[in-house]
Amino acid sequence: MISKDYIITSAEGIHARPATALVKLTKNYKSIISIKKGERVVKLNSLLNILSLAAKGGETISIIAEGEDEFVAMEAIEQFFNEHLKDL
Amino acid sequence: MMINGIGVSPGIAIGKARVIKKQEAAFTGIVLLNDADVMIEIEKFRTAVAISITEVEAMIGNYDPSQGTDGMDILEAHIELLDDPQIREDVTEKIATERKNVNDAVIEVIQNAVAMFKSMDDEYMSARAADVRDIGNRILKNLTPFNTTANQAYDADTIIIAEDLTPSDTITMDITRIVGFATQIGGKTSHAAIIAKSRGIPAVAGCGESLQSINDGDIIILDGQTGTIAVNPDEGIIKQYESQREGWLKELELLRLLKDTQAKTLDGVEIKLFANIADAEEMEYALGFGAQGAGLFRTEFLFLGRNDFPSEDEQFEFYKAVALKSKDKPVIVRTLDIGGDKQLPYFNFPEEQNPFLGYRAIRFCLDRKDIFITQLKAILRASAFGNLKIMFPMIANINEIRAAKAVLEEAKNELINENIDYNKAIKVGVMIEIPSAAVMADLLAKEVDFFSIGTNDLTQYTLAVDRMNEKIKDLYDPFDPGVLRLISNVIEQGHKNNIEVGMCGELASDPRATLLLLGMGLTEFSMSASSIPQVKNRIIRSSLDDARKVYEEVMKMDNSKAIINYCRR
Numbered sequence A: 001m002i003s004k005d006y007i008i009t010s011a012e013g014i015h016a017r018p019a020t021a022l023v024k025l026t027k028n029y030k031s032i033i034s035i036k037k038g039e040r041v042v043k044l045n046s047l048l049n050i051l052s053l054a055a056k057g058g059e060t061i062s063i064i065a066e067g068e069d070e071f072v073a074m075e076a077i078e079q080f081f082n083e084h085l086k087d088l
Numbered sequence B: 001m002m003i004n005g006i007g008v009s010p011g012i013a014i015g016k017a018r019v020i021k022k023q024e025a026a027f028t029g030i031v032l033l034n035d036a037d038v039m040i041e042i043e044k045f046r047t048a049v050a051i052s053i054t055e056v057e058a059m060i061g062n063y064d065p066s067q068g069t070d071g072m073d074i075l076e077a078h079i080e081l082l083d084d085p086q087i088r089e090d091v092t093e094k095i096a097t098e099r100k101n102v103n104d105a106v107i108e109v110i111q112n113a114v115a116m117f118k119s120m121d122d123e124y125m126s127a128r129a130a131d132v133r134d135i136g137n138r139i140l141k142n143l144t145p146f147n148t149t150a151n152q153a154y155d156a157d158t159i160i161i162a163e164d165l166t167p168s169d170t171i172t173m174d175i176t177r178i179v180g181f182a183t184q185i186g187g188k189t190s191h192a193a194i195i196a197k198s199r200g201i202p203a204v205a206g207c208g209e210s211l212q213s214i215n216d217g218d219i220i221i222l223d224g225q226t227g228t229i230a231v232n233p234d235e236g237i238i239k240q241y242e243s244q245r246e247g248w249l250k251e252l253e254l255l256r257l258l259k260d261t262q263a264k265t266l267d268g269v270e271i272k273l274f275a276n277i278a279d280a281e282e283m284e285y286a287l288g289f290g291a292q293g294a295g296l297f298r299t300e301f302l303f304l305g306r307n308d309f310p311s312e313d314e315q316f317e318f319y320k321a322v323a324l325k326s327k328d329k330p331v332i333v334r335t336l337d338i339g340g341d342k343q344l345p346y347f348n349f350p351e352e353q354n355p356f357l358g359y360r361a362i363r364f365c366l367d368r369k370d371i372f373i374t375q376l377k378a379i380l381r382a383s384a385f386g387n388l389k390i391m392f393p394m395i396a397n398i399n400e401i402r403a404a405k406a407v408l409e410e411a412k413n414e415l416i417n418e419n420i421d422y423n424k425a426i427k428v429g430v431m432i433e434i435p436s437a438a439v440m441a442d443l444l445a446k447e448v449d450f451f452s453i454g455t456n457d458l459t460q461y462t463l464a465v466d467r468m469n470e471k472i473k474d475l476y477d478p479f480d481p482g483v484l485r486l487i488s489n490v491i492e493q494g495h496k497n498n499i500e501v502g503m504c505g506e507l508a509s510d511p512r513a514t515l516l517l518l519g520m521g522l523t524e525f526s527m528s529a530s531s532i533p534q535v536k537n538r539i540i541r542s543s544l545d546d547a548r549k550v551y552e553e554v555m556k557m558d559n560s561k562a563i564i565n566y567c568r569r
Helices: A016-026 A049-052 A070-087 B037-059 B070-082 B084-094 B102-118 B122-127 B129-143 B167-172 B189-199 B209-213 B235-260 B280-287 B310-326 B361-367 B368-384 B398-417 B433-441 B455-462 B468-477 B483-495 B513-522 B530-538 B544-555 B561-568
Strands: A002-007 A032-037 A038-042 A060-066 B003-004 B006-009 B012-020 B158-162 B178-183 B203-205 B220-224 B226-231 B270-275 B294-298 B331-332 B387-394 B428-432 B450-453 B500-503 B524-527
Touching: A002 A070, A002 B398, A016 A049, A016 A070, A016 B070, A016 B220, A032 A049, A038 A049, A038 B084, A049 B102, A060 B433, B006 B189, B012 B178, B012 B235, B037 B070, B037 B084, B037 B102, B037 B129, B070 B129, B084 B102, B084 B203, B102 B122, B102 B129, B102 B331, B122 B129, B122 B310, B158 B220, B178 B189, B178 B220, B178 B331, B189 B203, B189 B280, B189 B530, B203 B220, B220 B235, B270 B398, B270 B530, B280 B294, B280 B310, B280 B530, B294 B310, B310 B331, B310 B368, B361 B368, B361 B398, B368 B387, B368 B398, B387 B398, B387 B450, B398 B428, B428 B433, B433 B455, B433 B483, B450 B483, B455 B483, B483 B500, B483 B513, B483 B544, B483 B561, B513 B530, B513 B561, B524 B544, B544 B561
Parallel strands: B012 B158, B158 B178, B178 B203, B270 B294, B270 B524, B294 B331, B331 B387, B387 B428, B428 B450, B450 B500, B500 B524
Antiparallel strands: A002 A060, A032 A038, A032 A060, B003 B226, B006 B203, B012 B220, B220 B226
């Protein structure tokens, strides 16, 4: 299992468009990937759950990946948070 | 069988019934008895979700990229919500453990999710409740196969039978094949009535629950004048109505011939007859009835039946199309009148105890200046292409009109800075529909170039009658002496202050009121296009002297029954 923290770089936070992109991204990997904000942990495969976190711009969230391809998955997610998110 | 309702759009229609059922998300309370039932219900859920996803994918496939990417993003999010493992898990859990049937399970899960989004303090997030509700309704709809919705293709000569029709229902309908409308609730001012009237389609509203006995395919005769509906009538009755229908069509043709006749009283006073329109197509239709302009261009229709607020450019194109179609005839553009009974799928208006007294129209626009200024800029830009005027709805006091004019100035300044052309002399007016505005017309007149009297809301607010409430609909009466005195005051004060006064409510289209209003000094009437010929017919046969006498007599009467009887002669 690996875990990493990210600061949300987009002003609107993780709203519907980036959340949809995250769900789609997660589907490419076998690992179970979760997102944690505060004490709440939800799986990244559910748009409903991601939106329910109401993660806003500037907040810190953690991503937890567990499974055979966890490193590749985390790399893709890292790219998402560091590069793609601000354009979404 | 005969059913009686209120005739809201005249004419005779003969055709086949198409019953439109609303998906009422109602709990059944059914408890599943065994594991086999559980399996069946779970399978039903899977199938409904699969159909729903296919439907949304088809919508994505048909998506017009020129509409921008926002709508597309929403559809893609809907796919993910339909496919959401959390929703699937919750629904399955309710079926398997709580032994609920799939209908009840879906309703509960969606309700919980909607409540969760609504409770978020972030406006964007709470608006997502609409998306969850939307996918929930789609799944529920697909749980029952072969149900009728408003979106299907119609046979020729279809008569629509519904509880009520929302603006988005009527937008998605192929109106060319519809010959009549009948609704359980509503009256002369409900949306279905307005649409029917503007297209010259006979309609009956307020038929009550007896309408539920009509089935798809029943032969229906509908008389939009008397409000009578005959279900599966015998040959004799059909024959009788067929000849009536021919008579009506001939009369319609005769009135159409009045199209190019000038609306002038016997003593030579020219009266302006305008149409109420919602888009360029209706503008064209109105010109066919001899409209000399549009006294009310309702801009809401561009905002309905979509997934996000239209951009400035999109609005500009929409208003420009009307401006071009009107060929320099005046068009009074009413700024956004939403809220109350007109909801948007992408904006969460708070639930209110009294929506008609609530957050709507100019109140909403002054609060959401971003949305307001976008619309004003689009209208101003379109004003370079025709004779557009701007009208603000629901003005209740002097501060609102001043604030609205200040935003208009801001919009103008932005256009000047962007070097975009617009009509610098564009006229600004208010809709007089709140009693306070009618009473202090003398004060408001100093702020604007014109008034337009909206009699529907003015009547409802003056008499404190909810015009959608079936139980008290008889109290709704624009011929009430109180309402008439307010109208008369507005006209008088407008003229004293040398500003134009028009009327765009239902009363303007009522031939019984034509002489009375003329007598008050009204010279500009705006109505659904199909009503123009009959009002014109009245005007060209009367003199201003007759009209003044009618007005004087009516002002002596103390109840609307006497007034209507007198005006009817």
